Amino acid sequence: MTTEYISQHLDNLRLHNSSPTTIRHRLDNLQRIQAKLGKPLVEATTDDLVAWQTALRISPSSIATYTAHIRAFYRWALLNGLIQIDPTIHLVTPKLKRRMPRPIPERDLSAALTTARYDHQLFCAFLLAGYCGLRCGEITRVSRSDVREDENGKGAYLVVHGKGGHERIIRIAPDIYAEVRLLMHRTGFLFVSKNGRAYTPNRLTQITSAHLKAIGLPYTLHTLRHRFATRLADLGADVRDVQAALGHAHLSTTTLYLASNSRRSTTSVDKLGRGFAAMAKRQSAARRSQT
Structure with a gap:
């Protein structure tokens, strides 16, 4: 179901020249959340949203995505006088690990x-x-x-x-x-x-x-x-x-x-490693001289 307020929010995104992909994703996420809540988004309370987020059994990155979409909606609703208090105030944004690149060989x-x-x-x-x-x-x-x-x-x-x-x-x-x-x-x-x-x-x-x-x-x-x-x-x-x-x-x-980027530093790392070999030779010579 798409409520009047969600439609107005999407119209606002279009005025800000948001891409069709962004608008489509916002609509999809808001509809999913509203369906889980079982009530229009503007009627949801802080407790409703905390319970919704706590019940999510998806990856941290997906939780972060949902949370970002719902927060953006409520910021717009608050700015336009549709709600008096932002109910997302107690929602948590998961800390995400930095994803390292995985280039194909x-x-x-x-x-x-x-x-x-x-x-x-x-x-x-x-x-x-x-x-x-x-x-x-x-x-x-x-x-x-x-x-x-x-x-x-x-x-x-x-x-x-x-x-x-x-x-x-x-x-x-x-x-x-x-x-x-x-x-x-x-x-x-x-x-x-x-x-x-x-x-x-x-x-x-x-x-x-x-x-x-x-x-x-x-x-x-x-x-x-x-x-x-x-x-x-x-x-x-x-x-x-x-x-x-x-x-x-x-x-x-x-x-x-x-x-x-490992290849770029290979020469320097190998050169540093050769320094250890020289050090080991000096230490061995020193031990022999002591015996």
Whole structure:
């Protein structure tokens, strides 16, 4: 059920130019919570919401997501005089562990690309994730009009429609663009199902995950995005450039890819280890001289 107040709240999000995805997620979450409460949200008490949150048997990240959506609704309701007190005041936001990147190894990426050659859309989805850093939802929103070919015909630039309605421009390398270009006979979205409709992010996730599982790889499309970021770091790209390429709102998110970058520090760590060997030789010589 969708109450009048939820509809008004969504209208307010549209006025603030929130993305259709954000609005859809807000609606879905508010409807789920209202159904659990068994009453309109504006009639819920603090005790009702605490009991609802306490009864949740889902992951901490999902609890945090639900809590963020419900808090945003009640902030809006309070601001517009629909309630007198914010009933979410005693809700707890779980402390989440920082997720470390899990990039797909180069050998497994090669296997994924080789076995995806039979389906050019699938092949290009892997390329855009692994070599351009696009999220699954961003890939499904790629349209022919978003692509601007380089003046010399080598490579292109792509307007990426990111999370929260934020856009960024990323580079498509010449070799990657040569493959993506084969999809550009279409006038609309590049990634479509057999009925001509654009893939949803969930559907593309299912297709790519099923392919990876079928060839024995325990990865998702998002791990190819992780690979893109860590490889940029390997090549010495400035962290701000990596942030811009990934579309991260906060630099702290991007630095996770630098923290997990083991190859970049290998030489220094090995050099430090050789220092221990020299130290051990000196200690051994000193012991022999004492005997």
